[in-house]
Amino acid sequence: MSNIANRIYQYSGHMEPRIELRHFRYFAILAEELHFGRAARRLGIAQPPLSQQIRRLEELLGTRLLERTSRRVQLTHAGRVFQVEAARVLAGAETAVESARRAARGEAGRFRVAFAATVMFLALPRIIREFRDRFPQVQLDLREMPTGPQLTGLLEGDIDLGFVREPEPNPSLELVTVMREPLRIALHKGHRLARRARVGVRDLADEPFVLFPQDLAPGLHRQVMTICREAGFVPRVVEESRELYTSVSLVEAGIGVSILPASVEKLGWKNVRYLPIPGPGGETRIAAAWRKDRDRPVLQAFMGVVEAVVAAP
Numbered sequence: 010m011s012n013i014a015n016r017i018y019q020y021s022g023h024m025e026p027r028i029e030l031r032h033f034r035y036f037a038i039l040a041e042e043l044h045f046g047r048a049a050r051r052l053g054i055a056q057p058p059l060s061q062q063i064r065r066l067e068e069l070l071g072t073r074l075l076e077r078t079s080r081r082v083q084l085t086h087a088g089r090v091f092q093v094e095a096a097r098v099l100a101g102a103e104t105a106v107e108s109a110r111r112a113a114r115g116e117a118g119r120f121r122v123a124f125a126a127t128v129m130f131l132a133l134p135r136i137i138r139e140f141r142d143r144f145p146q147v148q149l150d151l152r153e154m155p156t157g158p159q160l161t162g163l164l165e166g167d168i169d170l171g172f173v174r175e176p177e178p179n180p181s182l183e184l185v186t187v188m189r190e191p192l193r194i195a196l197h198k199g200h201r202l203a204r205r206a207r208v209g210v211r212d213l214a215d216e217p218f219v220l221f222p223q224d225l226a227p228g229l230h231r232q233v234m235t236i237c238r239e240a241g242f243v244p245r246v247v248e249e250s251r252e253l254y255t256s257v258s259l260v261e262a263g264i265g266v267s268i269l270p271a272s273v274e275k276l277g278w279k280n281v282r283y284l285p286i287p288g289p290g291g292e293t294r295i296a297a298a299w300r301k302d303r304d305r306p307v308l309q310a311f312m313g314v315v316e317a318v319v320a321a322p
Contacts, residue, residue, distance in 0.1 A: 123154040124172040130272035175228025188295040193283040210240040217247040217265035
C-alpha cells in the first residue's frame with residue numbers, strides 16, 4: 010500500500026481530525042473535471058465550499074493533491090494516487106450500502122437450511138432451485154439432518170430453518186405445515202402378507218419391526234407407535250435404524266417390517282413391497298420450523314418460495 014493510502018486509513022481511524030466520505034466524493038469529481046466550477050455544479054454545491062473542503066482534505070493528509078494556477082488545475086503525484094484510492098473507497102461504500110439493503114429485503118446473506126433425507130424426494134429440490142434463481146446473492150447452506158438433531162440445531166441457533174416430520178409443539182419454535190406425505194407398510198416381497206391386495210396395520214401385530222430411534226426421528230417414531238397402538242398392539246421392535254437406506258435394507262433382508270414415508274419407494278429396492286395404510290392416520294406432516302425470535306427477512310423470502318412451489322401443480 011502506498012504512503013498516501015496509509016495516511017488515508019490512519020486518519021480515518023481517528024475521531025478528530027478525520028477524513029469523511031464526502032471528502033472522497035468531492036475529490037473524485039474534481040479529479041475527473043479538473044475544474045472547480047464544473048465539479049461544484051456536478052456536486053450541487055457552491056464553488057467556495059468545495060474549495061474549502063479540498064483544502065481541508067489536503068491539510069488532513071499533510072500533502073498537496075492539486076497544482077492550482079489561474080488557468081488550470083492539475084493532479085500532483087499524491088493526487089493521482091489518492092484518486093485511485095478514493096475510487097476504491099467510494100465503490101466499497103456503495104457496495105456496503107447495497108449489500109445492507111439487499112440483506113434487509115432478504116436478498117443477501119447466509120441462510121442455513123436443514124432437512125430430513127426423504128424430503129429431498131418431495132418438493133425440496135424445486136424449492137432450492139427456485140430460491141437460488143430468485144435470490145442468487147443469498148448463500149444457501151444445506152444440511153441433511155434427522156428431525157431430532159434439527160430441533161436441537163434450531164434451538165441452539167446452528168440452523169435457520171428446518172424441514173421436520175411430525176414435530177411436537179415447542180414454545181420457542183414457529184411450525185408451519187408445508188407438505189403431507191402418505192405412509193407405507195414396507196415388507197419383503199416374499200413375506201406372507203405381501204401377496205395380499207389389502208393389509209391393515211392390525212395384520213402386523215405379530216411381526217418384528219424395524220423403526221427409527223425416538224431420539225433421531227421423534228415425530229415419525231411417535232406416529233408409528235400411535236398407529237400400532239390404535240390397531241391394538243405395541244410393535245415388537247427388533248432393530249432400530251439410524252439411516253433410511255438401512256431401514257429399507259433390513260426389510261429387504263427379511264429382518265422385519267416397517268412403516269415408512271411413501272417417498273422411500275423411489276429408492277428402488279426390487280425385493281421390497283410397499284402397501285398403503287388404510288383409514289385415517291396414514292400420512293405424515295412435514296413442517297417448516299424456525300425460532301420465533303429469528304424471523305429474518307431472508308426467512309420470509311424463503312418461505313414465500315416454499316409456499317409458491319408447494320402450491321404449484
